[in-house]
Amino acid sequence: MINLKALTGTELESFIKSLGLPSYRSRQLIQWIYERLAGDIDEITVFSKELRRSLKEKAYISNLQIIDRVISKDATVKYLLELEDKERIESVLIPDGKRLTLCISSQVGCPMGCVFCLTGTMGLKRNLHAHEIVDQVITIKREYPGITNIVFMGMGEPLLNLENTVEALKRLIDFMHFSPRRITVSTCGIPEKIEELYQSFPENPPNLAISLNATTDETRSRLMPVNKVYPLKTLFASLKKIPLPPRRRITFEYVMLEGINDTDEDARRLMKLLKGIPSKVNLIPFNPADGLEFKRPAEERILRFQKILTESHLTALIRKSKGEDILAACGQLRAYSAIS
């Protein structure tokens, strides 16, 4: 059986051709799967009953199963989703003013081992296929049609699963009509993969976010093992070469950890690092979880850190911790459900 969702546009076209059907049928399939969010061939009512029956002999449409859906007090919705092989991933829907942002996963687990991150403590189970990445959007869009933005900030390191991430991005842009300006790919910082991502979208790339989290190699290597391979100097040399389109900025995420990366000195070093790069900073107060021994800095410390940045004309937002009461930080629902 062929899973229609697992095919690229070109593969879908060849498949339709192999059945002796005209090529507009493949365009209809794309429209019904990605715009009308059909989860079953029988829902494609533009096809005759006869056509649906013969298609069903050879093909099907896979779907993610919603295992759990938890709504927090601040209206963040966290989904636990099951894949065809029973592995589980999570996606988080975050309403914020006019925006409705969906945070999606790119891998089951993550191999990067960042010590403040619950997904990191899980290790890597496997990469997601392109259709499993896109299917998070399809599944949740059925319940919330008004999703405006997509961020690759769920489980996993998207650039270690680059081929599937690029194919998923193409489908989100071409088939589901999300503007690349409304999609952000977040990475722990792998220079050659960042360059490859930009080469895949020479005209209009998605936004890029770098999880920076520290301002010295010593601290960053302690927090994020990737820094031992690509230290700050290497990472920033590569970021400075990126062909960023006009008026676009790179987002730098900075998880604030008490006594580790939250001093005035850190804020000043951060300013220096970002000099010459069109950037904005997201300060993320650490989300505590069992087994992670870090602490969130006091509110005044975070505000003081932000002030140092904004006084030197850097855009620095404090990302309010969303959905804390439902363990909505990276990897937490899955880890929680695994032990409960």
Ligand code: SAH
């Ligand atoms: N692997 C990619 C995409 C996942 S994004 C990346 O690291 O960029 C996950 C984001 O959540 C990262 O910015 C990470 O720094 C942040 N994060 C991870 N654990 C966290 C925690 N316990 N509290 C707050 N933010 C966390």
Ligand code: SF4
């Ligand atoms: Fe992986 Fe990102 Fe978590 Fe690091 S922060 S372990 S790269 S998901």
